[in-house]
Amino acid sequence: MAIKKKGSMATQSLRLRIQLGRALRQRYRSKRLAFSLYCALANRESIKARQEILLTLARNAERAAAADAIRLLRLNLPVPTENTFVQRLWQRCLLCCGLRMTLLWLAWQEKRMSRQCLQVFKIRQ
Known part of the structure; x- marks a missing residue:
């Protein structure tokens, strides 16, 4: 059985x-972007049922971003305050791509963020 050095544990x-x-900062930015996209799509939507669904998705994204902000603050890390140029782009x-394409992109982005967060906790043997 190998004994781990204290320095290596601190480094890890x-x-x-x-x-x-x-990962939390990227997820926070992603959720804030999702929130603004869902709100913008809801404002453009003429069908009331779709509009309500989009607003519900916006609220969920906003809650997730708030939870990530709290996690960052607990780690004494800064919370991003503004969207980057790339996010605005x-x-x-x-x-401009429309509802379907935007929803597909948001689903892809969510999967990407989940994989990234799991990668942080991947146990290497």
């Missing part, structure tokens, strides 16, 4: 904290 802990912080492009 710090590395995990950095990776977790990066994605938002404009996706809104």
Whole structure:
């Protein structure tokens, strides 16, 4: 049985904290982008039932972003305050693509963020 050095545990802990912080910040930005996209799509939607669904999705994205902000604050890490240029560009492009394409992109983005968060906690043997 190998004995682990105290320094290596601290280094691993710090590395995990950095990776977790990066993943949470990206997820936070992704959820804020999803929130603004869902709101914009709901404002454009003429069918009332679709509009309500989009607003529900917007609220869920907003709650998820708030939860990520709390996690970041608990880790004493900064919460991103503004959307990046790339996010604003994605938002404009996706809104031009229409409802279906935007929803497909958001689903893909959610899967990507989930895989990234799981990768942070992947146990390496």
